Amino acid sequence: MHETAAERWSRRIVLTLLTLFVVIPLYVMLSTAIKPLSNVRDSFTWLPQKVSFEAFVDMWDTVPLGQYLVNSLIVSTSAAVLSVAIAILAAYATSRWRFRGRGLFLASALSTQMFPGILFLLPLFLIYVNVGRATGIELYASRTGLIITYLTFSLPFSIWMLVGYFDSIPRELDEAAAVDGAGPMRILFRVLIPTAVPGILAVTVYAFMTAWGEVLFASVMTDETTRTVAVGLAGYSTQYDVYWNQIMAASLVVSVPVVAAFLFLQKYFVAGLTAGAVK
Amino acid sequence: MTTTLSAPDEAPPEPTRKPRKRRRTPALPYLLLIPAIVLELAVHVIPMLTGIWMSLRELTQFHIRDWSGAPFIGLDNYKVSLDVDSATGKELLHSFWVTIACTILVVGLSYGLGLAAAVLLQRPFRGRALLRTLFLTPYALPVYAAVIIWSFLLQRDTGALNHVLVDQLHLVDDRPFWLIGGNSFWSLVIVMVWKHWPFAFLCLMAGLQGVPQDLYEAAYMDGAGFWRRLRAVTLPMLRPVNQVLLLVLFLWTFNDFNTPYVLFGKSAPDQADLISIHIYESSFVTWNFGLGSAMSVCLLLFLSIVSGLYLFFTRKARADA
Numbered sequence: 001m002h003e004t005a006a007e008r009w010s011r012r013i014v015l016t017l018l019t020l021f022v023v024i025p026l027y028v029m030l031s032t033a034i035k036p037l038s039n040v041r042d043s044f045t046w047l048p049q050k051v052s053f054e055a056f057v058d059m060w061d062t063v064p065l066g067q068y069l070v071n072s073l074i075v076s077t078s079a080a081v082l083s084v085a086i087a088i089l090a091a092y093a094t095s096r097w098r099f100r101g102r103g104l105f106l107a108s109a110l111s112t113q114m115f116p117g118i119l120f121l122l123p124l125f126l127i128y129v130n131v132g133r134a135t136g137i138e139l140y141a142s143r144t145g146l147i148i149t150y151l152t153f154s155l156p157f158s159i160w161m162l163v164g165y166f167d168s169i170p171r172e173l174d175e176a177a178a179v180d181g182a183g184p185m186r187i188l189f190r191v192l193i194p195t196a197v198p199g200i201l202a203v204t205v206y207a208f209m210t211a212w213g214e215v216l217f218a219s220v221m222t223d224e225t226t227r228t229v230a231v232g233l234a235g236y237s238t239q240y241d242v243y244w245n246q247i248m249a250a251s252l253v254v255s256v257p258v259v260a261a262f263l264f265l266q267k268y269f270v271a272g273l274t275a276g277a278v279k
Numbered sequence: 280m281t282t283t284l285s286a287p288d289e290a291p292p293e294p295t296r297k298p299r300k301r302r303r304t305p306a307l308p309y310l311l312l313i314p315a316i317v318l319e320l321a322v323h324v325i326p327m328l329t330g331i332w333m334s335l336r337e338l339t340q341f342h343i344r345d346w347s348g349a350p351f352i353g354l355d356n357y358k359v360s361l362d363v364d365s366a367t368g369k370e371l372l373h374s375f376w377v378t379i380a381c382t383i384l385v386v387g388l389s390y391g392l393g394l395a396a397a398v399l400l401q402r403p404f405r406g407r408a409l410l411r412t413l414f415l416t417p418y419a420l421p422v423y424a425a426v427i428i429w430s431f432l433l434q435r436d437t438g439a440l441n442h443v444l445v446d447q448l449h450l451v452d453d454r455p456f457w458l459i460g461g462n463s464f465w466s467l468v469i470v471m472v473w474k475h476w477p478f479a480f481l482c483l484m485a486g487l488q489g490v491p492q493d494l495y496e497a498a499y500m501d502g503a504g505f506w507r508r509l510r511a512v513t514l515p516m517l518r519p520v521n522q523v524l525l526l527v528l529f530l531w532t533f534n535d536f537n538t539p540y541v542l543f544g545k546s547a548p549d550q551a552d553l554i555s556i557h558i559y560e561s562s563f564v565t566w567n568f569g570l571g572s573a574m575s576v577c578l579l580l581f582l583s584i585v586s587g588l589y590l591f592f593t594r595k596a597r598a599d600a
Contacts, residue, residue, distance in 0.1 A: 003402070007505050011399045015410060018396055022413055025428045025473065028439055032431065044442035090315040093308035105312060112323040113527075114582055116534040118558045119575035120326035122568055123333060126346055127326060152322040155315060184307055213421035215537040220563075230423050244431055251424035262419035263412050266481075273485035 033248040040244045055249035062246055063235035069254070072212060072228040075146045080207035083151035083158055084200060090155075091162035092188050096174070106163075109156040117216050124149065125220055141223040149217055154207035161206075161272040165199035166192055202268035205261045212258055229254050327579075330572045338569035349569070356573035367561075371574060373549075374557040381464065381553060382532045385471045389528055392472070393479025397487055398513060411484070418477035426541035429470045433457035458543065463551040471538050475531065479524060486520030487513070522593045526586060533582065554578060 003011075032040055036052040039045065059065055090109075094102060128139035139145035169192055177187045193200065218230045233254075236247040262269075333349075334356050336342070342349035362368040396414055400407055417425060432439045434457075441454045457466045490513065498508045514521075536555040539547050545564065547556045558578070562571025 004505075011402075014395055015399055018392065019410065019413065021473065022417060024439075025425075025432060026416065028432060029424075029428045040437060042437065043446070044437055044439045046439075086314045086318065089311040093311035097308040099305070099308045102308075105316070109315070109319060111586075112319055114530055114579075114586060115323060115327060116555055116558075116575055116578050116582070117536055118534075118555045118562075119330050119572070119579055120323060121559075122562055122571065123326035123329035124322065127329065148318070149322055152318050155318065159315065209419065209421070213423065213537070215423055215540055216559075219540075230421065233423055233427065244437070247427055248431070251421075251427055255420050255424045258421060259416055259419040263415060266412070266415055269481060270485045270488065273482055274488055 029248045029251060032245055033252050035245050037243065037245055041241075055243075055245035056253075058243075059236075059246040059250045059253075062243055063232055063250075065229070065232065065250055065253075067225075068227055068229040068232035071143065071222075071226055072230070072254075075143050075150065075228060076208050076211035078143075078147045079150035079211040080154070080204050082147065083154045083207040084204045086151070087155055087158035087162050087203065088188075088193065088200065090159050091166055092192060094159070095163050095166035096171075096184075106160070109159055112152075113156050121217060121220060124217075128221070140221060141226055143226055146211075146218065146221055146226070146228070149221065150211035150214060151207070153214065154203075154210040158203045158207055161203050162196070162199060164272055164274075165196045169195050198265070198268040199272050202265045202272055205258075205265050206269070209258055209262060212254075331576055333569055334572035334576050336569050338567070338572070340566040343566065343568065346568075352569070356569045357577070359570060360573045360577060367570070370552075371554075371557065374552040374554045377464070377550070377552055378533060378554040381468055381471070381551075382529060384468045385475060385532045386525065386528045388468070388472045389476040389479045390525065392476040393481075393483050396476075396480045397483035398509065400484070401487055414480055415477050417473055418475075418481065420474075422474060422537045423541050425474050426470055426538055429466070429473070430458065430542050433466050459548045461550050463543065463548040467539060467542060467551045467553070470542060471532060471535065474538065475528060479528065482520055482524045483517060486517045490516045526589060529589075530582065530586070 031046070031048055033055055034051050034053065035045075035048040036050055036054055039049050039052075090105075093099070094106060125140065128145050132138050132140055137144075139148070173191050173195070174187050177191050182190060213230065214228075215230045218228045222228060222231060229250075233247060233250055236243045236250065333346075335351060335353060336346075336349040337352045337355075338346060338349045359365060359367050360371055363372050396410075400411055400414075431437075435441060435454050438457070440457060444450050445452070445454050455462060457463065494512050494516070495508060498512050503511060534555055535553065536559065539551060539553045539556045540559075543551065543556075545556075546560055547553065554574075555578075558571050558574045561574060562568050
């Protein structure tokens, strides 16, 4: 298409400013992680005076980061997998049948997103404690409790995205399979799920990210042994010192896999949003 | 919820409906929904109802051990929360206005930046894919990592911002505080925008993919400049995206707890005392859970009314258009 010189230059300027806005904090994270502690203590420098990887070594001892990572991994992976499995079933029902209460289900699923987390944090905490007392099933301060909580956070959005994906798969494929004698569940596993793999992956990463980044419930619903990285990173600031280089190193380690997975799958997010949530 | 009424396993044929070419398995869709419904009920709906119940009780530290026996006090918690002459009511009202101001700024700025990026990246040029990936990175970053970076940038003595302002540009002599006092509000807004605008960008990019190129060609032929094309082609085509996006951005920002909590800790400076942090403080720091619940319920009511009105008017506008 046609672009005037003025338009071209404004585009370049705006994009440069946006790039700086995004990149400067990321650069500071990287460069601080490779500074020795003495370098971050006094005043800020754009370039490291000395490149050192001590932060990446020390961060494991300053706080039990390894244990936090394991907790976070178990909780987020389980929450993501369960959430997506449940969302697939619900999205299949919503996409392929016009049943009574369908609209109500979609609307109420989405409206749970509206609840302020703070509203159900305390009741949920008390319910978990009571369930534990009554049945012996530990939900409070356990990974199970966090998994159940987190999987519901991503569920509504996952259902919406997957409904969009499933809707975009032609019904003729279902019907062809049905003619071959496949029942509804077989159609789901043989036709819809294989066709929607990119969408399912994108939604899984979304569910994982939601659980991986959650702070409020993690800070109330965990104890020493079940603490996640979301809360654990606070351990790098003590009363006497803040280990900024270790914080940045740990944040990097915690972020890189999620960011990479998301960026790798970003085009499927766009596809999913185009197919479902936005239309 | 009516959808929990699960039909029996052996699905009876529907006598009233004429068999149409669509397959009918009435029980199955409900069965498929059961896990989702049970979980949403367990984690969202039942706790929400419990929250409403708690807001009618005197649930202070004296009663928390045996919370189901806390004395019923009717609407007293609501009276205290909403009484603008009392200290509690004043503070709540203050944090409500702070949250409104913050939300308007964050939603507006995030939308603006997202739209600019989405429109400017529509045209193919070298490095476009790289920029797109880069712009999405803040969204993918876990919120605590993102906010921790900013809290480092905004440190008074060791932060990058003051280094630039004071040491490099000599714009100010006295190092300003960014995380306490009046500046903290602006710090919070910037951090939230940094984290949220890529989501607007992502959604708007998705929306723009559906805009046929010949519309732009036609507008160009008619002599429409950049702004005219934006107003006459892009924005109307984005209307369905905008509707959901603006609502989602509004709700996220309004309910955001994580960003201020990581940036400021358990008690935010007065000028940046967002409502969710304020309620958290009222419940968990002073141990008055009944009062905290009453405040949360008010917040939920407010959000439902605003969302309801918003959806009503945008639907209406769409129907009228």
